[in-house]
Amino acid sequence: MLNVLLIDDSVVIRKMLKRILAECNFGITEILEAGDGSQALATLETTPVQLMLCDVNMPVMNGLEFLEKVRAHATFSTIPVVMVTTEGGQDSVLKAVELGAKGYIRKPFTPDEVKQKLADCLKLAA
Amino acid sequence: MEVTVIDPNQVKEMAVDLLKRSAAHAFLTMTGMEAVVGEAHPDQPRGTSSRTVAGFIGWVGNWNGTGILECSPEFACKLGNVLLGTSGESLNEDALDAVAEMTNIIFGSMKTELEKDLGTMGLSTPTVVYGNDVGMRSTGEPFTVVPLTIEGFKMWVKLYLIRVEEKRNPLSHFWAGTTTGAL
Numbered sequence: 001m002l003n004v005l006l007i008d009d010s011v012v013i014r015k016m017l018k019r020i021l022a023e024c025n026f027g028i029t030e031i032l033e034a035g036d037g038s039q040a041l042a043t044l045e046t047t048p049v050q051l052m053l054c055d056v057n058m059p060v061m062n063g064l065e066f067l068e069k070v071r072a073h074a075t076f077s078t079i080p081v082v083m084v085t086t087e088g089g090q091d092s093v094l095k096a097v098e099l100g101a102k103g104y105i106r107k108p109f110t111p112d113e114v115k116q117k118l119a120d121c122l123k124l125a126a
Numbered sequence: 127m128e129v130t131v132i133d134p135n136q137v138k139e140m141a142v143d144l145l146k147r148s149a150a151h152a153f154l155t156m157t158g159m160e161a162v163v164g165e166a167h168p169d170q171p172r173g174t175s176s177r178t179v180a181g182f183i184g185w186v187g188n189w190n191g192t193g194i195l196e197c198s199p200e201f202a203c204k205l206g207n208v209l210l211g212t213s214g215e216s217l218n219e220d221a222l223d224a225v226a227e228m229t230n231i232i233f234g235s236m237k238t239e240l241e242k243d244l245g246t247m248g249l250s251t252p253t254v255v256y257g258n259d260v261g262m263r264s265t266g267e268p269f270t271v272v273p274l275t276i277e278g279f280k281m282w283v284k285l286y287l288i289r290v291e292e293k294r295n296p297l298s299h300f301w302a303g304t305t306t307g308a309l
Contacts, residue, residue, distance in 0.1 A: 009251070012220070012227040015210050040276025057234075059247055086249070089241050107231045109153035 002122075003030045003048060007040040007066065008055040008084065013107075019083070022109045026122060037066030044076050051122065053105075056085040056092060064092075067099040067120060080121050086111070134289050137189070138270070141240060141287050142166045145193075147274055148235040150281050152228060153276060157208045164273035165190060168285060171261075178260040180221065181229030185237050186307065187247030189289050192264065193233035195225060197281035199256065204279070226252040 004021060006014045012034050021028055032047060034040035038061040040052070052070075056063035063083060070076045082103035083096045093104050103117045135247075146163045154160045179202040181195040198207075199217045205228065206221035208212055214220060230252045231259055262269075269284040 010223065010227050010230070011204075012209060012223040016221075019211055056266070057251075059251065086231055086238065089238045091246070107234065108152045110155055 001048065002026055002028045003032060004028055004048050005032045005034060005040060005043060005049045005052045007034045007037065007052060007058070007063070009035050009058045010055070015085070020114050021118075023111065024115055024118065026118065037061030037063065037069070040066055041069060044070075044079075045078060049079055050119070052079055052081045053084050053118075054081050054084060054101075056087040056096070064095055067096065068100060071100045079106065082117055082121055084114075091104070137240075137244065137289070138287055139286060140243070141191075141236065142270055144150050144236045144239045145232070145283060148239075149232045149272065149274060152231045152235065153274075156228070156231065157205065159208070159276050162240055162275040164275070166270050166272045169262075169269040169271045177256075177258050179217065179225050179254065179256040180260060180262070181225045181254050183229050183233050183252045184250040185233070185247040187241075187277065187290075188245045189240070189287055191249065191285065191287040192269075193229065193236070193286075194262065194284040195229040195232060195268070195281065196284065197225065198279060201276070201281060204277075222254045222256060226254045229254075246293040270288075 006017050018031050021031055032043055032049065033082065034043050036058040040054070043049070046053045054063045054066060067081060069082050070079065070081065077100070080102040081100065082105060083091070083101050084105045084107065088106040096104060102121045105114060105117050146166070148162055150161045153159050160222065175198050179197055179199050184192045201222070202217060202225050203214055204220040206218070206224040209224050210220055234249055237249055241247055253286060264286045266288065267286070269286045272283045272285070274281050276282060
């Protein structure tokens, strides 16, 4: 089973990532969506997820706050998280890595960049 | 302690250069479409009635600013279709969201580069405005406009950037009065 959770307040980005994931041969079983970190946590409580792609700048609960919550949770802390964001400054990247992000994709991105990053992340998780 | 004095005019020139590169890179990367970038100039009223779709985004820090991506409804539809693999022919939510997201990406990338010299800035959520004869105005200096042409469609990327000290100056006497208890 490979359920992927897309966390971004941009509907367009979620739709684009869904299209890209549909083209990957990773054996993805289900793609779930959340508009912010708080919605994502609610989803995690009800549905098993094996990979997350997460924006940084989101209302209610941003991506770094979400990462902190996930890392502190006994069950969710092992789920790999790849950040997908315009926040590509060194401080943001370092902070995300410190909080346990397994990868970082800067917007704008190409489909190939996303596929490659996810492939690398899933290899590490295996 | 070494203090680096930043010339505001140099910052604004640097921001415009970053914006030109950011806009061209964003469109090419996300859509495969090449943007022809024109010369930057101060914003002027265009004088003709037109249908407009404009994405707005703001940022705050030591420097505050507003960014606008302005295009036609036809280009907004095309952008939505290219990003999402759809074939919509009218201005729908996908087209509007596409303009909002490109605004976020273009100005977010510019902001990330500017932060290396200007310090951390917080970015707002993008908003899209659309309609006929949409006028825009900022207080103080006019926006700097960078015209783009993509596959025959014209659009404008507009930048307003001001140092927080410059913005405070007209009120400086007021603030000095309150801190000394003059009120």
